[in-house]
Amino acid sequence: QSALTQPASVSASPGQSIAISCTGTSSDVGGHDRVSWYQQYPGKVPKLVIYDVTNRPSGVSDRFSGSKSGNTASLTISGLQAEDEADYYCGSYRTGHTLVFGGGTKLTVL
Amino acid sequence: EVQLVESGGGLVQPGGSLRLSCAASGFAFGSTWMIWVRQAPGKGLEWVADMNTDGSEKFYVDSVKGRFTMSRDNAKNSVYLQMNSLRAEDTAVYYCAKDLGWLQIDYWGQGALVIVSS
Numbered sequence: 001q002s003a004l005t006q007p008a009s010v011s012a013s014p015g016q017s018i019a020i021s022c023t024g025t026s027s028d029v030g031g032h033d034r035v036s037w038y039q040q041y042p043g044k045v046p047k048l049v050i051y052d053v054t055n056r057p058s059g060v061s062d063r064f065s066g067s068k069s070g071n072t073a074s075l076t077i078s079g080l081q082a083e084d085e086a087d088y089y090c091g092s093y094r095t096g097h098t099l100v101f102g103g104g105t106k107l108t109v110l
Numbered sequence: 111e112v113q114l115v116e117s118g119g120g121l122v123q124p125g126g127s128l129r130l131s132c133a134a135s136g137f138a139f140g141s142t143w144m145i146w147v148r149q150a151p152g153k154g155l156e157w158v159a160d161m162n163t164d165g166s167e168k169f170y171v172d173s174v175k176g177r178f179t180m181s182r183d184n185a186k187n188s189v190y191l192q193m194n195s196l197r198a199e200d201t202a203v204y205y206c207a208k209d210l211g212w213l214q215i216d217y218w219g220q221g222a223l224v225i226v227s228s
Binding site: 032034036038048052057089091093098100103104 | 145147154155156157160169171205210211212213214215216218219220221
């Protein structure tokens with residue numbers, strides 16, 4: 001069982017928007033603005049798409065955005081494209097110096 | 111260009127040892143915390159360990175404490191993971207990673223596969 005809870009899968013059609021949730025506790029997601037999101041294609045290396053809850057690294061599409069409310073963070077992808085189909089993981093700093101991840105969400109673009 | 115290149119993975123018997131190496135380039139290695147993350151086949155990501163810039167502070171996930179040791183050589187721009195008393199559940203791809211800050215990873219190595227099996 002992962003430390004952070006994500007839905008196992010989400011799906012939507014091209015052009016639509018989706019949000020992937022990541023629920024933790026006040027010791028991690030809720031207590032620190034250090035939530036990151038990673039995109040991983042099958043057999044490939046993870047790629048950072050969001051850090052510090054809302055920030056996008058250079059080169060990441062502005063269709064990706066992040067937010068947080070209480071103990072739940074969310075990754076929103078707007079204007080879905082076929083290339084967005086991948087696994088997405090959230091990560092959070094946890095009090096006491098630990099990095100915790102969610103179990104991952106498989107995004108299917110129908 | 112940031113590059114992280116792992117080496118040292120392979121097949122090892124339960125109870126055995128293995129040392130992973132990660133050669134870094136393209137950034138100020140000596141000023142950067144480094145992280146190891148693993149991913150078991152078909153599973154999610156798991157933080158394994160991380161270390162501060164001079165190696166004086168090290169942190170480990172509970173399941174590897176006392177068995178794994180992380181180290182670094184800033185003169186060689188390299189970080190290492192010594193893995194002892196390996197178990198079947200340690201089987202995974204091990205990623206060397208660069209810490210953006212507060213355990214957020216901005217660059218990942220290509221991964222080193224470790225298989226623990228008799």
